[in-house]
Amino acid sequence: MNSRVKDYRLKRGYSQASLAYQVGIARQTLSMIENGRYNPSLDLCIRLAEALETDLNTLFWKVGKDDANDF
Template sequence: MNRVKDYRKAAKLTQFELAQAVGVARQTINLVENDKYNPSLDLCIRLAQVLHTDLNQLFWEGQVHEK
């Protein structure tokens, strides 16, 4: 489970508004939030930018890597 929905709600955006902000369809946001598929890196980066966070926060949750 990624954390897009959490960050979107924290930003008080609807799926539709987030979709517009990153330039994809509303359904695409819905599918990403529900892990129905595998977004492109480009979309991940735009999501992180619009949600004022970064790739690790959104998509690296629970991974055990430490530097």
């Protein structure tokens, strides 16, 4: 589900631990989000988008040219 969270995290230079701390979750929870094993709440999605300086649509739902092949 969310390699985009990982992509944005790496682009911003955050470790899993630092981003997790910033949004108030355990590092393990962030790892599960990045690997598609955990569906975050809307509140957590908003906090992640804000911390990663992007919007919800781009971070979680936007289907671009590269993502279209996943469906």
